[in-house]
Amino acid sequence: MASAAAPDQSPRPVRFGILGCASIARKLARAMLLAPGAAVAAVGSRSEEKARLFAADNGLDAATTRLHGSYEALLDDPDVDAVYLPLPTSLHVRWATAAAVRGKHVLLEKPTALCAADLDAILAACDAAGVQFMDSTMWMHHPRTAKMRELVDGKEAIGDIKVINSVFSFRANEDFLQNDIRVKPDLDALGSLGDVGWYCIRAILWAVDYELPKTVIALRDPVKNRAGVLLACGATLYWADGKTATFNCSFLTNLTMDVTLVGTNGTLHLTDFVIPYEEKSAEFCVASKSNFAKLHTGWDPLPSKHVVTTDLPQEALMVQEFARLVQNIRDAGGNPEGKWPAITRKTQVVLDAVKASIDKGSEPIEVAS
DSSP: OOOOOOTTSOOOOEEEEEESOOHHHHHHHHHHHHSTTEEEEEEEOSSHHHHHHHHHHTTOOTTTOEEESSHHHHHTOTTOOEEEEOSOGGGHHHHHHHHHHTTOEEEEOSSOOSSHHHHHHHHHHHHHHTOOEEEOOGGGGSHHHHHHHHHHHHOTTTOSEEEEEEEEEOOOOHHHHHHOGGGOTTTOTTHHIIIIIHHHHHHHHHHTTTOOOSEEEEOSSOEEOTTSOEEEEEEEEEOTTSOEEEEEEESSSOOEEEEEEEESSEEEEESBSSSOSSSSEEEEEEEESOEEOGGGSSEESOOEEEEEEOSSOHHHHHHHHHHHHHHHHHHHOOOOOSHHHHHHHHHHHHHHHHHHHHHTTSOOEEOOO
């Protein structure tokens, strides 16, 4: 086992290998340069030339970043502690399990798998190898999310949550709709459900502290391309105690990232939940104990605006937290944090139920516990 850092030294950085040069990997490469405790040690692609171009385009140090012309070579690199894996979803099982078997900690792009059974194979490999698993749902790591959690859990302002609505959409151009991996059945067969619906489902589960719904019913008439991949869809989730949540996700409508939580005492709104409007400042609004003003001419009291600032963008905070967990395992003999794989699996289970309901013409689907 690697020796721990001396008390007066900061821990050795976690050495990341970027496995695949997808466009989202550019954002994570920047995050790794910004995040304390992280360093980009290697880039692996299907050709060394592609890895070299990626490194040059993203400001990675040519002297310290090793370039690998295959995914296997990166996984065999002894100086890589962890891999960030932004490959198409259909390749996740193969390469995430291969990374875990080689003792690499796994930061996996979402959607994490095509189905819960595939995800379970990945999580089992990580568990057997004693490596940390985390999916890259970045907004989970923004301090705004922690502030909202505090407010929701406090009950006073919001009360018991009864209704949740979420929308994540963007208007894709024709090139995207024809050529992007997210519309190809052999690469990312979940389409908009996996790409943007994942965030809506996660936000809903986050709001109810990850209590799984009892039943899921997909909204009727989802939009699919000629290959049968989802371009727009949605669903309503039902809990045994009467809570409901509805989400819509689409590649066909204006950029929208809304979450609304409606409780017995108040309502929480945010309109940029996946990617804040600004990197260093994010806000949300709360209407609490709302009533009509005199003669019903307005509201009393007015909603309050809450602003949360951060020195690092949320993706860098995610990398920082993942690196901290890896350092605890690598340097202090700690165990992997089980919270993150558990949250991922619940998101996947609900996503699976939505997909099953879509495939069965919006039949109700019971959610496996």
